[in-house]
Amino acid sequence: MPSTAPVADFDHAQRDALRLNLQKELLGQIPMAAAMQLAIAQWDGEQVELHAPLAPNVNDKGCAFGGSLVSVMTLACWSLIKLAADQRGFACEIYVQDSTVRYLAPVWNDFRAIAHLADGQSLDDFLDILALRGKARTATRCSIALADGTAACTLEARFVALRAKSPLQPANAAQS
Amino acid sequence: MPSTAPVADFDHAQRDALRLNLQKELLGQIPMAAAMQLAIAQWDGEQVELHAPLAPNVNDKGCAFGGSLVSVMTLACWSLIKLAADQRGFACEIYVQDSTVRYLAPVWNDFRAIAHLADGQSLDDFLDILALRGKARTATRCSIALADGTAACTLEARFVALRAKSPLQPANAAQS
Numbered sequence: 001m002p003s004t005a006p007v008a009d010f011d012h013a014q015r016d017a018l019r020l021n022l023q024k025e026l027l028g029q030i031p032m033a034a035a036m037q038l039a040i041a042q043w044d045g046e047q048v049e050l051h052a053p054l055a056p057n058v059n060d061k062g063c064a065f066g067g068s069l070v071s072v073m074t075l076a077c078w079s080l081i082k083l084a085a086d087q088r089g090f091a092c093e094i095y096v097q098d099s100t101v102r103y104l105a106p107v108w109n110d111f112r113a114i115a116h117l118a119d120g121q122s123l124d125d126f127l128d129i130l131a132l133r134g135k136a137r138t139a140t141r142c143s144i145a146l147a148d149g150t151a152a153c154t155l156e157a158r159f160v161a162l163r164a165k166s167p168l169q170p171a172n173a174a175q176s
Numbered sequence: 177m178p179s180t181a182p183v184a185d186f187d188h189a190q191r192d193a194l195r196l197n198l199q200k201e202l203l204g205q206i207p208m209a210a211a212m213q214l215a216i217a218q219w220d221g222e223q224v225e226l227h228a229p230l231a232p233n234v235n236d237k238g239c240a241f242g243g244s245l246v247s248v249m250t251l252a253c254w255s256l257i258k259l260a261a262d263q264r265g266f267a268c269e270i271y272v273q274d275s276t277v278r279y280l281a282p283v284w285n286d287f288r289a290i291a292h293l294a295d296g297q298s299l300d301d302f303l304d305i306l307a308l309r310g311k312a313r314t315a316t317r318c319s320i321a322l323a324d325g326t327a328a329c330t331l332e333a334r335f336v337a338l339r340a341k342s343p344l345q346p347a348n349a350a351q352s
Binding site: 025026029030031032033035036055056057058059060061065066067068070071072074075093095096097098099100101102103106 | 269276
């Protein structure tokens with residue numbers, strides 16, 4: 001009988017702990033994240049998914065407020081990078097530099113934003129460059145889909161990260 | 177002694193009534209606008225200025241949350257078009273189609289977003305086309321500046337308006 005859980009289970013548990021820790025930080029430190037009632041629902045290391053209910057994010061027409069859509073998509077991309085840095089015990093500040101949003105169809109329900117890196121980008125390369133130079137850039141994409149899978153809105157955003165002066169403990173610091 | 181106020185005063189009073197009416201609608205119908213504590217502070221017919229305090233719009237770093245900045249800038253542009261339509265008694269639905277945001281410097285204080293049409297655009301042309309065809313598009317620009325006048329972030333956004341089926345009363349309907 002093995003005395004430790006399989007590596008895959010450990011990775012999954014570690015990722016869940018980091019994800020829930022970041023969600024707690026966002027809700028605790030960003031009043032608008034709390035007002036939007038967002039949740040970091042899933043993260044597999046390559047892709048992150050944020051959820052938000054319609055009610056607090058509604059506009060005058062009864063569908064989702066564009067400001068909430070872009071905020072949730074931007075935070076999804078930011079979270080993707082932050083979680084990758086957290087997983088490697090890398091303390092850094094991450095800033096959005098620019099973004100382009102396309103609003104394609106109104107969103108009439110609770111919604112979820114799925115973010116990943118843009119084509120050709122690598123989280124490992126990004127973090128290696130950050131470690132080497134203290135500064136690195138990357139590009140992300142995010143979308144919110146309707147129930148039938150049609151894209152309701154998309155975001156492309158570029159980020160820069162700067163190494164923090166006081167590093168975290170490695171790997172699972174967020175669990176402490 | 178004149179029995180009526182000068183035309184300029186009447187225009188100013190009418191604009192103030194429309195501006196305050198729209199602010200009331202935004203705060204009443206969009207929970208995130210209320211959470212951001214935004215105000216439509218000024219509108220002269222060509223340019224609109226929205227204000228928001230830092231405290232409800234802060235991020236984890238203590239400066240303004242990017243989602244709040246883009247939300248306020250998008251609403252400023254939307255309000256510019258909505259107020260022009262309201263002034264002419266034109267009932268329409270206005271939707272943002274796409275936007276590009278550049279985050280240039282962090283915002284550490286209460287902030288104000290100033291929106292106007294993009295170069296070469298005309299509100300009169302836009303509303304004439306809307307009246308003629310039931311649909312019209314226009315492009316806007318908005319920026320939030322630091323205390324020394326440097327741009328902290330900018331937004332370029334395109335909008336489409338669709339004529340509503342039940343028109344408002346002309347001119348000063350919002351005052352009724």
